[in-house]
Amino acid sequence: MTETADKTANTRVRVEALIGELVDNGDLDSLVHLARLVGAAQDALTDDMVGRLAGLAGDSLDMLDRVNRSGVIRALPAIAAMVDNGDLERITHLARLLGSAEDALTDDMIGRLAGLAGDGLALLDRITRSDGIPRLLGLIERVEVQDALAALLEALATSRSEQREPTSGGLGEMLRLARDPQTHEALRFMVNLTGHLNKR
Numbered sequence: 001m002t003e004t005a006d007k008t009a010n011t012r013v014r015v016e017a018l019i020g021e022l023v024d025n026g027d028l029d030s031l032v033h034l035a036r037l038v039g040a041a042q043d044a045l046t047d048d049m050v051g052r053l054a055g056l057a058g059d060s061l062d063m064l065d066r067v068n069r070s071g072v073i074r075a076l077p078a079i080a081a082m083v084d085n086g087d088l089e090r091i092t093h094l095a096r097l098l099g100s101a102e103d104a105l106t107d108d109m110i111g112r113l114a115g116l117a118g119d120g121l122a123l124l125d126r127i128t129r130s131d132g133i134p135r136l137l138g139l140i141e142r143v144e145v146q147d148a149l150a151a152l153l154e155a156l157a158t159s160r161s162e163q164r165e166p167t168s169g170g171l172g173e174m175l176r177l178a179r180d181p182q183t184h185e186a187l188r189f190m191v192n193l194t195g196h197l198n199k200r
Contacts, residue, residue: 022028067073082088105113127133139145177183 019028022031079088082091140149
């Protein structure tokens, strides 16, 4: 009996010391206010509100479980990096732009765009079925053809930029042109080109 009484007395002393410490540092007042707040919340809560809060808590836990199982947590570093470098903001602006474009499109515009897309796909199908297009692409890939096309375009640009004085015309001018070596080179080139075209 003496040991039990001593333990009880020691416990009472410790509790009194703790209560005194709570009173000294103001924690007891905070606990009283918290108890009053909890009591007021209990008085204000109806059975319907308690049911809704319990349902909300259950739905929140279910959503948290789904998020955890879906592996979204692994995507958080990538999302944080997108936030840091501004990519997420750009994606948001792009989504807003697409939403505005979708709102601005009328049914007639959508029909025309769909028709244009269909015509484009049909044209692309014709191009891919044609035998000439692969040959043309093969020719364009050759270095000598690229050089010839570049030389032709440069010659066209240069000849248009040069301003020549108008000729006087007449038979004398034609004879002078016939004696010009560049005329002979041009005629020879045209004859060679015509011969190659005839072979094809």
